[in-house]
Amino acid sequence: MEALEAIRKRRSVRSYTGAPIPKEDLETIVDAGRLAASGSNKQPWEFIVVTERGMINQLKVASPWMDKAGAIIAVVMDPVSRWWLEDGAAAVENMLIAATALGYGSCWLEGYTLPREEEFKALLGIPKAKRLLTLVPIGVPAEWPTKAKKPLAEVLHWEKY
Numbered sequence: 001m002e003a004l005e006a007i008r009k010r011r012s013v014r015s016y017t018g019a020p021i022p023k024e025d026l027e028t029i030v031d032a033g034r035l036a037a038s039g040s041n042k043q044p045w046e047f048i049v050v051t052e053r054g055m056i057n058q059l060k061v062a063s064p065w066m067d068k069a070g071a072i073i074a075v076v077m078d079p080v081s082r083w084w085l086e087d088g089a090a091a092v093e094n095m096l097i098a099a100t101a102l103g104y105g106s107c108w109l110e111g112y113t114l115p116r117e118e119e120f121k122a123l124l125g126i127p128k129a130k131r132l133l134t135l136v137p138i139g140v141p142a143e144w145p146t147k148a149k150k151p152l153a154e155v156l157h158w159e160k161y
């Protein structure tokens, strides 16, 4: 799928068939995250790909619909970088687009992850000094939402606001 097509198609998918995802595809998705822009090129990220059902079952307290995800990617950031939040966001968006391009559904699950950050860090063995920015479930989509977006004319200004 072309990059622009994937960007246009991407939506938060929260319903999966439960089918497994080949390791190569998960590597391709994480690779897209790794290649994101970052402040001063610090690349302050690491990614944990969880495919074991036991761990997915523990992480799904954040959102029970993650049950049927083929994998959950935990995005681990080093807050020593001044731009770690922006960098992490860039990496996550790249992965969402890559997942879409490969035909998978995914979702940025930060709102429900942050309140459980310490619990999930302990579960996943993430060092204390690092931050868990978000979980990103990846799955074979059972449905593809078509959430409406603001029209271009509403958000685009030429030359001046």
Ligand SMILES: Cc1cc2nc3c(=O)[nH]c(=O)nc-3n(C[C@H](O)[C@H](O)[C@H](O)COP(=O)(O)O)c2cc1C
Pocket: 010, 011, 012, 013, 014, 063, 107, 108, 109, 110, 111, 112, 113, 145, 147
């Ligand atoms: C920073 C951030 C945090 C988010 N946290 C959650 C979350 O905790 N749970 C969830 O189901 N979706 C979460 N989302 C997904 C948004 O709800 C979703 O992107 C938004 O409703 C627009 O829908 P779309 O992704 O289909 O375009 C998050 C998205 C962002 C960018």
